[in-house]
Amino acid sequence: MMHGRRGPGFWLLAGFFGLFVLFLYGPTITILVLSFQGPTGGLTFPMQGVSVHWFGNLFEKQMVGDFSGSFERSMALGVAAMLVTVIASFSAGLAFRTRFRGSALIFYLAIASLIVPSVLVSLGIGLLFRVLGWDPAWYTSAFGAHLTWTLPFGLLIMFAVFNRFDRRYEEAARDLGATSWQTIRFVVIPILLPSLIGVGLFGFTLSYDEFARSLYTSGTFNTLPLEIYGMTTNVTTPVLYALGTVTTAVSFAVIALALVSFTWGAHAALPASPPAPRQRRRQGGMSAPLSVRRRARVLRLPTASPQDTVPLANAIDCGEIDPATIIAIVGKTEGNGCVNDFTRGYATLSLKLLLAESLKCAPSKIDKRVAIVMSGGTEGGLSPHLLVFCREPATTPAAGPRLAIGVGLTRAFVAEEIGRAAQIEETASAVTTAMKDAGIVSPADVHFVQIKCPLLTKERIKEAARRGATVATEDTYHSMALSRGASALGVAVALGEVLTAAMKTNDRWQLLFAEFWLHAMRDPQVREQWVTHRRQYHEQLAALVDEILRGSSMSSKLPARSSMFVLLAASNGLAIEELADPGSTPPDLLGQVFALLTK
Amino acid sequence: MKRVSAWVTYLQVAPLALVFLLFLVVPILTIVVVSFFDYNTTQIIPDFLIQNYEELLLSPVTWRTYAQTIEFAVITWVLTLLIGFTVAYFLAFHVRSATWQTVLFLVCTIPFWTSNVIRMISWIPFLGRNGLANTTLLQLGLIREPLEFLLFSDFAVVLAYVHLYTLFMVVPIFNSMMRIDRSLLEAARDAGATGWQALRFVIVPLCKPGIAIGSIFIVTIVMGDFVTVRMMSGGQSASVSLMMVNAMSLLQYPAAAANAVVLLLLVLFTVAAMMRMVDIRKEL
Numbered sequence: 001m002m003h004g005r006r007g008p009g010f011w012l013l014a015g016f017f018g019l020f021v022l023f024l025y026g027p028t029i030t031i032l033v034l035s036f037q038g039p040t041g042g043l044t045f046p047m048q049g050v051s052v053h054w055f056g057n058l059f060e061k062q063m064v065g066d067f068s069g070s071f072e073r074s075m076a077l078g079v080a081a082m083l084v085t086v087i088a089s090f091s092a093g094l095a096f097r098t099r100f101r102g103s104a105l106i107f108y109l110a111i112a113s114l115i116v117p118s119v120l121v122s123l124g125i126g127l128l129f130r131v132l133g134w135d136p137a138w139y140t141s142a143f144g145a146h147l148t149w150t151l152p153f154g155l156l157i158m159f160a161v162f163n164r165f166d167r168r169y170e171e172a173a174r175d176l177g178a179t180s181w182q183t184i185r186f187v188v189i190p191i192l193l194p195s196l197i198g199v200g201l202f203g204f205t206l207s208y209d210e211f212a213r214s215l216y217t218s219g220t221f222n223t224l225p226l227e228i229y230g231m232t233t234n235v236t237t238p239v240l241y242a243l244g245t246v247t248t249a250v251s252f253a254v255i256a257l258a259l260v261s262f263t264w265g266a267h268a269a270l271p272a273s274p275p276a277p278r279q280r281r282r283q284g285g286m287s288a289p290l291s292v293r294r295r296a297r298v299l300r301l302p303t304a305s306p307q308d309t310v311p312l313a314n315a316i317d318c319g320e321i322d323p324a325t326i327i328a329i330v331g332k333t334e335g336n337g338c339v340n341d342f343t344r345g346y347a348t349l350s351l352k353l354l355l356a357e358s359l360k361c362a363p364s365k366i367d368k369r370v371a372i373v374m375s376g377g378t379e380g381g382l383s384p385h386l387l388v389f390c391r392e393p394a395t396t397p398a399a400g401p402r403l404a405i406g407v408g409l410t411r412a413f414v415a416e417e418i419g420r421a422a423q424i425e426e427t428a429s430a431v432t433t434a435m436k437d438a439g440i441v442s443p444a445d446v447h448f449v450q451i452k453c454p455l456l457t458k459e460r461i462k463e464a465a466r467r468g469a470t471v472a473t474e475d476t477y478h479s480m481a482l483s484r485g486a487s488a489l490g491v492a493v494a495l496g497e498v499l500t501a502a503m504k505t506n507d508r509w510q511l512l513f514a515e516f517w518l519h520a521m522r523d524p525q526v527r528e529q530w531v532t533h534r535r536q537y538h539e540q541l542a543a544l545v546d547e548i549l550r551g552s553s554m555s556s557k558l559p560a561r562s563s564m565f566v567l568l569a570a571s572n573g574l575a576i577e578e579l580a581d582p583g584s585t586p587p588d589l590l591g592q593v594f595a596l597l598t599k
Numbered sequence: 600m601k602r603v604s605a606w607v608t609y610l611q612v613a614p615l616a617l618v619f620l621l622f623l624v625v626p627i628l629t630i631v632v633v634s635f636f637d638y639n640t641t642q643i644i645p646d647f648l649i650q651n652y653e654e655l656l657l658s659p660v661t662w663r664t665y666a667q668t669i670e671f672a673v674i675t676w677v678l679t680l681l682i683g684f685t686v687a688y689f690l691a692f693h694v695r696s697a698t699w700q701t702v703l704f705l706v707c708t709i710p711f712w713t714s715n716v717i718r719m720i721s722w723i724p725f726l727g728r729n730g731l732a733n734t735t736l737l738q739l740g741l742i743r744e745p746l747e748f749l750l751f752s753d754f755a756v757v758l759a760y761v762h763l764y765t766l767f768m769v770v771p772i773f774n775s776m777m778r779i780d781r782s783l784l785e786a787a788r789d790a791g792a793t794g795w796q797a798l799r800f801v802i803v804p805l806c807k808p809g810i811a812i813g814s815i816f817i818v819t820i821v822m823g824d825f826v827t828v829r830m831m832s833g834g835q836s837a838s839v840s841l842m843m844v845n846a847m848s849l850l851q852y853p854a855a856a857a858n859a860v861v862l863l864l865l866v867l868f869t870v871a872a873m874m875r876m877v878d879i880r881k882e883l
Contacts, residue, residue, distance in 0.1 A: 017690075017703070025710065028717075043724060089615070119825060119843065120630065144621060148619065209715060211716060211826055228716045229716050243717075247713070252713070
């Protein structure tokens with residue numbers, strides 16, 4: 001349709017368009033020329049010489065009424081209407097993005113405001129002021145009347161603008177922790193700035209040129225269009241054209257201003273580095289040793305399909321991303337996210353190929369360099385995208401806490417390990433590795449852990465069976481849940497968040513816990529972290545014991561802290577006995593110990 | 600995404616709603632109320648009379664004026680639709696570079712940003728008895744005497760309407776056209792449609808919302824107009840609004856108000872009929 005040579009149809013239409021433009025501009029150009037009519041010339045051609053006689057005439061107050069006064073009033077009114085139109089339309093445009101009671105009513109009022117003939121609005125406001133005994137004035141009644149004309153246009157333009165606004169920008173801002181106000185201030189307004197300027201200048205000219213709505217509302221002093229209209233009936237010299245030329249020149253100046261600021265706005269709207277949105281975190285935060293001079297950077301790139309690496313390739317090509325600094329890519333693809341969602345592997349492969357090319361290494365080497373986590377399931381509000389995590393060298397050490405990223409990899413799991421203790425343990429140590437990699441010391445500073453975990457397929461299950469191993473589940477879909485669960489628990493173990501409650505009901509957890517103790521005591525760094533949590537745990541338990549005793553009007557023979565240790569030691573000991581020989585310990589032994597400790 | 604709480608939404612929409620309430624709803628209600636008032640040469644007297652409506656609707660002048668206004672509206676509508684659609688079609692489908700599209704679109708819209716009164720005045724040296732049109736035609740020998748119908752006539756009124764308001768057709772239709780998925784046109788072509796068939800069966804149906812919006816603008820503007828009629832017909836033609844303005848200048852406010860109510864009902868009825876063709880809110 002849009003290719004190839006231009007046929008006769010094009011030239012015919014182009015000719016028509018040319019005539020239309022001539023039709024639009026011809027008369028205006030005619031009066032532009034005639035406004036320079038010589039002093040003896042008349043309202044029509046021929047020109048009797050060329051002069052600026054009529055422009056001089058225009059500024060003599062007696063000759064043509066109050067030109068400068070009405071011009072000033074129209075300008076002031078136009079500017080006021082412009083400001084109110086931009087603010088009220090933008091704000092209403094935001095409101096209309098959510099459903100609210102009365103939205104239809106207000107929408108239809110706006111439409112009504114457009115279609116009710118201007119002269120009726122003018123008449124109504126004039127009558128209203130008369131009935132109330134108020135004097136109409138250009139800055140009250142006429143201002144209101146103009147707003148009923150500029151606001152509907154503003155609102156409709158904002159609707160159109162917001163309908164075309166890519167909400168992913170807002171989602172991205174929110175994902176990065178911006179508040180609602182920051183999102184509007186630093187994302188929505190800069191992107192929409194050209195449109196807002198457009199709405200403003202549109203509002204200005206609508207008001208500046210408005211005639212009918214000013215008719216019964218402007219009161220004692222005329223606005224410019226009223227003044228001009230008055231002149232048409234009693235001025236029969238080219239001074240009329242001079243006036244036309246001057247007002248049109250003002251309109252053109254406004255349009256030129258609009259275009260200039262529009263172009264400028266479009267360039268200035270997107271600053272190279274917007275102020276960082278406030279991180280959503282508690283105090284303490286993401287500290288990293290000051291000796292580490294690195295800076296984490298996250299980019300969100302939209303993708304059109306699983307194989308779409310163009311946005312990333314562009315970012316690399318234009319130097320926005322140095323491929324060597326990429327440590328992870330986390331993304332969403334169009335697939336359904338189920339067992340046979342091959343878009344994930346497809347997307348991962350595409351990324352690997354791109355990175356291998358950029359880094360000039362074999363695709364198989366990428367696995368060790370960059371953690372690629374693709375997941376499917378972009379139904380609903382989420383759009384396919386890539387989050388690219390980079391770790392760049394920084395020239396200066398960071399002043400305060402900031403984002404730090406680390407990567408850890410587990411070994412490959414065999415089928416029977418998926419969803420079981422081995423996966424939990426391996427994941428826990430990978431998380432510990434990732435924390436070290438990021439330079440994060442305290443688990444309290446870990447805010448987000450993203451895991452890509454394996455699932456069971458029919459082939460893997462068969463392969464395990466051939467080795468005589470059993471898998472956690474034969475249901476491949478269910479294996480995804482188990483694998484995720486094991487990973488989540490691995491994270492919890494590494495961060496010291498394991499639920500002791502769960503351990504009481506399942507001996508596997510006690511076993512795991514015991515294993516973790518050993519792990520923690522062997523690894524000094526894990527031990528250090530763990531001991532910190534352990535101490536907090538002791539304090540909380542002691543406080544709990546104290547609270548229970550006070551609440552029950554009993555008193556302890558030992559200080560609360562000592563009671564706590566006795567109970568803890570007893571329960572741990574009992575747990576180990578139960579683990580070795582289930583049912584060997586007397587029931588409620590712990591309760592009896594507790595009774596002995598109190599009086 | 601976090602839901603914005605309701606009161607924030609209401610606060611955001613409040614300024615707009617307030618303006619419409621104070622400067623649209625209340626004034627229109629005032630017109631309705633005043634249309635039942637009594638009046639004499641110096642003042643209006645609160646009352647409940649239907650006399651204003653009786654006088655208005657029983658007068659043949661009223662019916663003639665309404666007929667003329669509707670005629671102007673229909674003629675203008677047809678002309679602006681044909682011109683507007685063609686211009687929009689050229690811009691949307693034949694201008695290939697986005698920059699040129701923007702530039703040419705701006706060229707069309709710029710005159711709209713200038714004063715209507717001035718744009719009407721600018722026809723005088725063009726269409727007058729000694730104007731450019733007559734002079735040229737005389738010089739070419741196409742006519743022997745100056746054409747009198749060019750200025751201060753119904754022709755001039757329609758010409759001015761088309762000149763002033765075609766843009767209201769161009770913009771919404773252009774907007775609709777730009778939203779047409781270009782692959783639909785490829786599909787039409789692949790399915791063997793000629794250019795004309797693609798226009799008739801793909802583009803025109805998809806432009807209906809734009810056409811409806813443009814038509815609503817044109818019809819309501821022309822039906823509510825009095826400046827153009829007064830200036831361009833030289834006082835020879837009438838329109839409903841002009842009738843109303845004349846009543847106002849004679850201080851017959853209730854009579855003008857009654858006329859305003861009738862005109863408002865006519866306009867709303869026409870628009871309601873057009874709105875049935877399109878859900879405007881969906882089409883923005």
